[in-house]
Amino acid sequence: MSDFFSDFWSYYIAAIALVGIVWCVWLLFSQRKITKSAGAADDTGHVWDGDLRELNNPLPRWWMWMFLLACIFSVAYLILYPGLGSYAGVLGSSTQGELAAHRQAAEKTQHEIYARYLKMDVKQVAADADAREIGQRLFLNYCAQCHGSDARGSRGFPNLTDNDWLYGGDPDTIQQSITKGRNGMMPPFAGAIDGKQAGDTAQYVRSLSGLSYDPIRASRGESTFKTTCVACHGSGGKGNQALGAPNLSDGVWLYGSSEGSIVDAILKGHNGHMPAHxxxxxxxxxxxxxxxxWGLSNNGGVGQ
Ligand code: HEC
Ligand code: HEC
Structure with missing residues (x-):
């Protein structure tokens, strides 16, 4: 039986189905007058190529009956089986039990397949070609919408193939990220830091990873960085995996390296959210x- 958000849709769909059938029956009867003149077919008066005349012949009787039977069949079907909106049908037929049975059977076979891998070390599993295929399929189903089908991420969604980690890349930490989810918490500093200061700090941040920067502004920004940012990003901006504070000196950017992006991060903050699974x-x-x-950035690239 179908589930609808509201009863309205159930009635709406049922009405369309019923009106459709009634219309078919009406169409059939409205054409009956043509059958009445059986025998002498009406001549429409249209003539082509000299002697090709268009006649209005009655519909064959067998065809009329088939049409009518089809309409009767559909009404009977809709009374007996589900089909009219969320009405379950007199026979109460449902394939939900079948679905549950199929699901159980599938889970049982999957369980047997997974049991083999549960006994192995995560790194061994990562090296197994079949396991990688299963992993990839799961990834495409559950993770690709955020991290991309190639796991390389996009703005705000970390690349999982580059061996650069916000929280850590050992198997236990990865498992923790997936199981419990993650919340990156970079607070907004708009009240404490003005736009000019933020721009100067951004110049200093750019200097940390060897990007072009303005030395005078960067030296002004350095003091802001040391008082406000070091607590989370560490001295030299090396990051802190316990907080998920990115390394700002490694040339890998989650939100972008332009002055504008960094100023935005400072003034508005960021709250990257990885849902718990x-x-x-x-x-x-x-x-x-x-x-x-784990295999995506280890295994010598075998998993990529
Ligand atoms: C709704 C979007 C979303 C989905 C779905 C999602 N992720 Fe994430 N994931 C994120 C975001 C955003 C982050 C970064 C969190 C942050 O900024 O602190 C993240 C972080 C991670 C991290 C930590 C990366 C690091 O550098 O430490 C791992 C590992 C991860 N995701 C794996 C997965 C896997 C595996 C799945 C599928 C089961 C998945 N994610 C599904 C959005 C998502
Ligand atoms: C309370 C800890 C904390 C403080 C203080 C903090 N940050 Fe952050 N910062 C984070 C976290 C956590 C993230 C990652 C946010 C996410 O995952 O969405 C981040 C992200 C960033 C980013 C984006 C990095 C990228 O890869 O795109 C920049 C730039 C940044 N911070 C700069 C700064 C600057 C400059 C300061 C000082 C004004 C600062 N942060 C202060 C925790 C902090």
């Missing part, structure tokens, strides 16, 4: 994904 995925699947993600 413990409610969505079984521990077995999380383990397959952990191995897959």
């Amino acid at each position: 413990e409610e969505i995925l079984t521990p077995e699947r999380i383990r397959m994904l952990t191995a897959y993600v």
